[in-house]
Amino acid sequence: MRIGILGGxxxxxxLMLAAYPLGLETTAYEAKAFSPTxxxxxxxxxxxxxxxxxxxxSMHCDVVTYEWENFPAPLxxxxxxxxxxxxxxxxxxxxxxxxxxxxxxADLKIPTSPFRPIDNKDDIETAMSELVLPLxxxxxxxxxxxxxQVVSNEGDDIQAVLELLNTGPLIAEQKLELTKEVSVVGxxxxxxxxxxxxxxxxxxxxxxxxxxxxxxxVAPGIEAEAREHVTAILKHLEYIGVMALEMFVVGDRLxxxxxxxxxxxxxxxxxxxxxxxxxxxxxxxxAGLPIGSTELIAPTVMVNxxxxxxxxxxxxxxxxAHLHLYGKEPRPGRKVGHITVSAAxxxxxxxxxxxxxxxxxxxxx
Amino acid sequence: MRIGILGGxxxxxxLMLAAYPLGLETTAYEAKAFSPTxxxxxxxxxxxxxxxxxxxxSMHCDVVTYEWENFPAPLxxxxxxxxxxxxxxxxxxxxxxxxxxxxxxADLKIPTSPFRPIDNKDDIETAMSELVLPLxxxxxxxxxxxxxQVVSNEGDDIQAVLELLNTGPLIAEQKLELTKEVSVVGxxxxxxxxxxxxxxxxxxxxxxxxxxxxxxxVAPGIEAEAREHVTAILKHLEYIGVMALEMFVVGDRLxxxxxxxxxxxxxxxxxxxxxxxxxxxxxxxxAGLPIGSTELIAPTVMVNxxxxxxxxxxxxxxxxAHLHLYGKEPRPGRKVGHITVSAAxxxxxxxxxxxxxxxxxxxxx
Numbered sequence: 001m002r003i004g005i006l007g008g009x010x011x012x013x014x015l016m017l018a019a020y021p022l023g024l025e026t027t028a029y030e031a032k033a034f035s036p037t038x039x040x041x042x043x044x045x046x047x048x049x050x051x052x053x054x055x056x057x058s059m060h061c062d063v064v065t066y067e068w069e070n071f072p073a074p075l076x077x078x079x080x081x082x083x084x085x086x087x088x089x090x091x092x093x094x095x096x097x098x099x100x101x102x103x104x105x106a107d108l109k110i111p112t113s114p115f116r117p118i119d120n121k122d123d124i125e126t127a128m129s130e131l132v133l134p135l136x137x138x139x140x141x142x143x144x145x146x147x148x149q150v151v152s153n154e155g156d157d158i159q160a161v162l163e164l165l166n167t168g169p170l171i172a173e174q175k176l177e178l179t180k181e182v183s184v185v186g187x188x189x190x191x192x193x194x195x196x197x198x199x200x201x202x203x204x205x206x207x208x209x210x211x212x213x214x215x216x217x218v219a220p221g222i223e224a225e226a227r228e229h230v231t232a233i234l235k236h237l238e239y240i241g242v243m244a245l246e247m248f249v250v251g252d253r254l255x256x257x258x259x260x261x262x263x264x265x266x267x268x269x270x271x272x273x274x275x276x277x278x279x280x281x282x283x284x285x286x287a288g289l290p291i292g293s294t295e296l297i298a299p300t301v302m303v304n305x306x307x308x309x310x311x312x313x314x315x316x317x318x319x320x321a322h323l324h325l326y327g328k329e330p331r332p333g334r335k336v337g338h339i340t341v342s343a344a345x346x347x348x349x350x351x352x353x354x355x356x357x358x359x360x361x362x363x364x365x
Numbered sequence: 366m367r368i369g370i371l372g373g374x375x376x377x378x379x380l381m382l383a384a385y386p387l388g389l390e391t392t393a394y395e396a397k398a399f400s401p402t403x404x405x406x407x408x409x410x411x412x413x414x415x416x417x418x419x420x421x422x423s424m425h426c427d428v429v430t431y432e433w434e435n436f437p438a439p440l441x442x443x444x445x446x447x448x449x450x451x452x453x454x455x456x457x458x459x460x461x462x463x464x465x466x467x468x469x470x471a472d473l474k475i476p477t478s479p480f481r482p483i484d485n486k487d488d489i490e491t492a493m494s495e496l497v498l499p500l501x502x503x504x505x506x507x508x509x510x511x512x513x514q515v516v517s518n519e520g521d522d523i524q525a526v527l528e529l530l531n532t533g534p535l536i537a538e539q540k541l542e543l544t545k546e547v548s549v550v551g552x553x554x555x556x557x558x559x560x561x562x563x564x565x566x567x568x569x570x571x572x573x574x575x576x577x578x579x580x581x582x583v584a585p586g587i588e589a590e591a592r593e594h595v596t597a598i599l600k601h602l603e604y605i606g607v608m609a610l611e612m613f614v615v616g617d618r619l620x621x622x623x624x625x626x627x628x629x630x631x632x633x634x635x636x637x638x639x640x641x642x643x644x645x646x647x648x649x650x651x652a653g654l655p656i657g658s659t660e661l662i663a664p665t666v667m668v669n670x671x672x673x674x675x676x677x678x679x680x681x682x683x684x685x686a687h688l689h690l691y692g693k694e695p696r697p698g699r700k701v702g703h704i705t706v707s708a709a710x711x712x713x714x715x716x717x718x719x720x721x722x723x724x725x726x727x728x729x730x
Contacts, residue, residue: 017385020378020405022677023690023702040385041405275685275707290681297662297707312387316655320640325388337388342640342662 001287002027004061004083006076007068008035008043010326010335011263014271015067016041018279024287028067029057039327048072058083065241065286069096069261070142086190086286087261091237095259098140098171108236110229110256113248118170124161127172128152134175137161139168149207151175179249181257182216185267186230187242187281187291194234195281195294196227197274200266202246205306208333211357212266212302214273218249225254233259242267242282265304265335272322272340273300298342301353303360305337310359315339318355366652367392369426369448371441372433373400373408375691375700376628379636380432381406383644389652393432394422404692413437423448430606430651434461434626435507451555451651452626456602460624463505463536473601475594475621478613483535489526492537493517499540502526504533514572516540544614546622547581550632551595552607552646552656559599560646560659561592562639565631567611570671573698576722577631577667579638583614590619598624607632607647630669630700637687637705638665663707666718668725670702675728680704683720 005012008030016026028037031047046053058079076089095101105112116127139148150160186196201216230245244264246257267278276292284291308330315323325337339356343349370377373395381391393402396412411418423444441454460466470477481492504513515525551561566581595610609629611622632643641657649656673695680688690702704721708714
């Protein structure tokens with residue numbers, strides 16, 4: 001069996017590495033000549049402007065999945081006519097638009113921050129008068145790592161919001177006083193089996209994920225609720241593969257923020273910290289194979305390498321530290337790798353995390 | 366940095382998979398057109414009859430190591446003139462001949478079964494009269510997975526021993542009443558740091574490793590002694606990389622059997638069961654990088670897939686089971702993959718092991 005992966009970034013790279021021991025072939029479709037997938041496996045260099053090349057590539061796959069969900073929908077629909085695409089592009093379309101996503105969450109009675117659709121200048125004023133300020137204006141499609149967002153408060157110049165509106169329709173959300181940010185990764189198999197990983201606590205820096213800690217330090221009720229939410233979404237969409245749901249803890253309330261229809265950065269810790277990783281489970285799910293245990297092995301922390309790579313020797317000197325480099329040229333704001341540490345004992349874990357954070361902070365100075 | 370691997374089997378494949386996340390390049394040199402390394406990375410197809418091709422390949426490597434230790438010594442010596450070869454071929458030569466190996470162990474005061482060198486027919490008779498029968502006659506070089514061995518008892522026709530002697534000089538060892546077979550994997554870094562993995566208990570079937578259990582159920586004294594033995598050998602040889610030492614427990618005594626100058630089948634469990642696997646630590650060591658923690662994460666059992674592969678779906682239905690397929694065509698007696706299971710709780714572990722063994726036994730019927 002050969003699995004096609006749309007996109008050639010680090011998520012695709014880690015999917016490929018997870019597929020090898022299972023005896024499954026993979027191939028990526030990626031525009032850049034040098035890509036993380038090309039370093040570890042079969043990659044076809046092709047753009048979204050080359051539909052024939054893409055179609056030809058897909059004909060050599062038994063199933064097609066994504067590591068980059070912003071692949072143009074018509075191209076994916078074209079592939080889906082002759083090959084199974086997992087998750088289903090129809091399910092994907094429902095969550096790729098932030099407005100549809102919020103409405104889906106509302107249908108499933110999953111609480112979110114209050115929101116309003118923004119299609120014109122009047123909508124901005126209505127939202128600012130009806131919701132509690134400040135508001136976050138986000139593009140309805142695209143946007144990641146804090147891109148495509150503007151925060152606006154009373155008396156602010158709304159010029160930046162209007163500029164964002166020029167790029168397409170927006171959604172306005174009430175900005176919340178967060179207690180913490182968490183996420184949950186879930187996976188659904190072809191036979192309908194659903195498994196969820198322990199809830200992860202996330203820390204962002206400049207809108208980019210900095211650190212994920214599993215398990216999250218949240219009340220058992222919040223943990224259960226988060227897992228129920230992602231389970232309900234996976235079931236409702238008849239989704240196949242891995243999905244992440246990002247959420248906010250506000251006081252004792254859990255509010256859904258957004259979904260990612262793919263393996264997720266906040267699930268990288270599962271390579272070492274869970275029985276079967278998110279990457280292996282996504283591969284198993286899209287290949288129609290049984291999914292495996294999502295149980296935690298030991299408390300685990302992942303720290304992203306953004307814009308710079310510390311000396312690998314320094315990383316390897318930290319007992320039990322796992323270095324993951326993606327083979328990307330460091331540039332400001334670019335995720336180029338991550339480091340994972342685990343330990344059954346909290347004191348040992350904290351020592352390892354401090355050593356990792358100290359290296360990462362030093363290299364960014 | 367690019368690491369050259371002599372040999373393209375499953376050990377090379379797992380070394381390559383361990384090198385990717387560290388951002389290190391690898392390339393294998395292998396005679397077969399279809400090989401486990403070729404499935405996952407860069408592999409030059411070349412034989413030991415093509416010294417120029419081999420030399421050219423090695424010039425594209427920063428360091429060269431082995432996954433197959435029977436590579437002809439003169440060819441390796443030739444590479445070593447222009448590139449670091451780790452472990453050092455001189456160290457390797459000392460342990461590749463079973464007679465030199467036994468003498469090295471004796472020098473280091475590491476107990477072994479009584480032995481005699483066998484160069485001619487008279488030596489056979491002398492050995493059979495001086496040692497306690499039965500004896501195992503082994504070729505001094507080559508031989509693995511029970512090949513190149515003959516067991517002989519009083520009154521036996523020694524024809525089979527004479528035939529083995531025709532292939533080259535032998536060694537005769539007293540066959541022991543084993544309590545159990547164990548092994549220990551150790552690793553030494555370029556800076557002299559040595560780390561050892563927990564002692565592993567091994568079960569063979571038809572001379573081929575069937576199952577490895579870590580940690581071994583042995584007295585703390587035996588565990589410490591085994592780790593001291595491999596440490597002494599690594600130090601004495603100024604060895605760089607991973608080495609395995611196979612040993613026999615006879616009553617309350619620990620006797621060394623043989624060394625493997627490479628990553629070892631009885632260390633495959635370290636991928637999931639130890640903090641840093643034998644494969645990553647070998648890569649780190651030969652690349653001159655710091656070696657990582659060899660601590661056990663949880664009790665772990667590995668079962669080999671020899672000659673046949675069970676339905677991958679059945680394997681994946683076993684909670685937490687890790688399937689490793691090497692991409693080799695199944696043939697009787699051929700190692701084509703392995704399955705690893707871990708669990709902190711012994712009851713859960715035993716259930717998983719029984720499920721795995723049942724699958725493996727069924728497929729071999």
